[in-house]
Amino acid sequence: MEYIIIQRSNGYINNKKPFNKKRRQGNGAFFLPQKHQKAPIMGAEFIPKPSENDYNLSGDCETAPVILGLLPAALVDHIARVDLSILPTIPGEPGGSFPVSPEELKDILREVDTHILSSPNKLPPVKTIAGGSVTNTVRGLAAGFGISCGVIGACGDDEQGALFLKNMSFYGVNISRLRVKDEHTGQCVCLVDPLGNRTMRPCISTAAKVQAGELKREDFKGSKWLVLRYSIYNLEVINAAIKFAKQEGLLISLDLASFEMVRKFRKPLLELLESGNIDLCFANEDEAAELLLSGEQVARPEAALDVLGKYCQWAVVTLGANGCIARYKKEVVRVPAIGQTKAIDATGAGDLFAGGFLYGLVKGLSLEECCVVGSCSGGSVIRSLGGEVSPENWQWMYKQLKTEGLLAPTVVNDL
Known part of the structure; x- marks a missing residue:
């Protein structure tokens, strides 16, 4: 198979001439297949993965992704199975997600080494992948649902x-709008x-970030959905992205991100919702409880x-093992969890639910069907x-959908 080599630059990703060697790692280079099978077109949202002629010299794909994910600061996740005794030793409450400093991140990683649990099926105890809520959602939509994403x-x-770039490109996610900074x-x-x-502890205070002034209206042209994660630290770029997206x-x-974020920054969240620019909002049970003021309403x-x-x-x-409740205008549905399975790791459950739900909306499914797909995902x-x-777990999901x-x-599936 022939590959296109893609190198990092000070701005966008740039494409170079075809390179006839196997996929390799290291030196910041990674490869995208140039030759792909054509997917049956089931609607405008299903687009074959790009070929050599689909890119211009700046690396932009001529066909805009149906779904765009905003990553103000891309993340790499270090996922570790640990015993419960580690949780009192790290900043913040167990569960949820809240930012930590670089020094705190180093301390947590040192603690992880002494609290590692053995993994089932002889899997490595620590896994490092492209991470973050929006990343999980768009990667899942591209890999498991065939939706064109960027x-x-x-x-x-x-x-x-x-690592982040290679992981996302491997699954066919369009990375031409991702700036690479020194x-x-x-x-x-x-x-x-x-x-x-x-329990998630991101470190983004010193991370490479896109600034509000770097976004351009043409970045959003031709797409249908923009996926966001609430964060007070990224509110300026979120608002800039919303402005261009709506134009x-x-x-x-x-996505409401975490119960800590909702609790500590509830007012700006409500202002964001009250703007009328948010069409779809996801919350888990804990985040939903924090959205309600104490004594204002029953926390349900x-x-x-x-x-x-x-x-x-x-x-x-979303209600975990109890499924979810959803609303579209005046219609309300409750859908139980689907497919009995033991949870090895809840990381990404809400993100993949969101991906499945969005897939349902893109395909014109009913509210209840969107929830079913989200639950399976x-x-x-x-x-x-x-x-x-x-791949094995995608097959599990397809089986649940058919059921x-x-x-x-x-x-x-040609990568």
């Missing part, structure tokens, strides 16, 4: 940045306890769904470590 943002010109790539430690619950007619999906998912429904066309509250990722779904009377996606 990312917009920045990563560093370092080993972690090269800085460090963000990192996140994901601690998975024996029950499969995860180009995109719908906006927002239905109340949070009502609050989100005031501002968004679609609102979803979220269930696929918890069967192994990390937010990256294995529920839904067609499995047609996906290009």
Whole structure:
């Protein structure tokens, strides 16, 4: 198979001439297949992976991704199975996600070495992959659902940045809008306890970031959805992205990120929702509870769904093993969890749920069917470590979809 070599630059990714060697690693270079099988076209959102002629000299794909993910600071996840005794030794409460300093990140990684649990099936106890909520969502949409996806943002010109780029390009995610800067790539430690619950501590204070002024309206032209994750630290670039996306007619999906982020920065979150620019909002049960002021309403998912429904066309509250509840305008549905499976690691469950739900919306499925696909997709990722779904677990998901009377996606599997 012939490959196109893609090198890092001070700005966008640039394509070079075809390179007739096997895929290799290192030196910041990575390869994308030049020759692909054609996927059956089931609608405008299904686009074959790019060939040599699909790129111009700046690295832009002529056909815009249907779904764009905003990555103000790209992340690499270090996922480790650990015993519960480590949790009191790290900053913040168990569960959720909240930023830490570079020094705190180093301390946590040192602690991880002394709290590692043995992994099932002889898997390595620590796994390092391209990570972050938006990354998990768009990678899942591209890899498991065949939806054309891209990312917009920045990563560093370092080993972690090269890993991130190679991982995303391997799954067919368009990286032409990703700036590569002479800085460090963000990192996140994901601690998975024996029950499969995860505690995440990202370090982004010194990470390469895209600035609001670097975004361009043409970055969003031709796409249909923009996927965002709420963060007070990225609010300026989030608002800039929303402005351009709305000018180009995109719908906006927002994930509430973590209960700590909602609790500490509830007011700016409500202002973002009240702007009327958020079309779809995802929250888990803990985030939903924090959305409600104490004593204002009963802290139950239905109340949070009502609050989100005031501002968004679609609102979803995921309930873990109890499934989810969702609302579209005045329609409300409750869908149980689908496919009994033991949770090895909950990392990415909400992100993959969001990917499945978005796939349903893109394909014109009903609200209930969107929830079913989301449940199957979220269930696929918890069967192994990390937010990256294995081919075996995608097959598990397709089987669940067929059991529920839904067609499995047609996906290009030629990488």
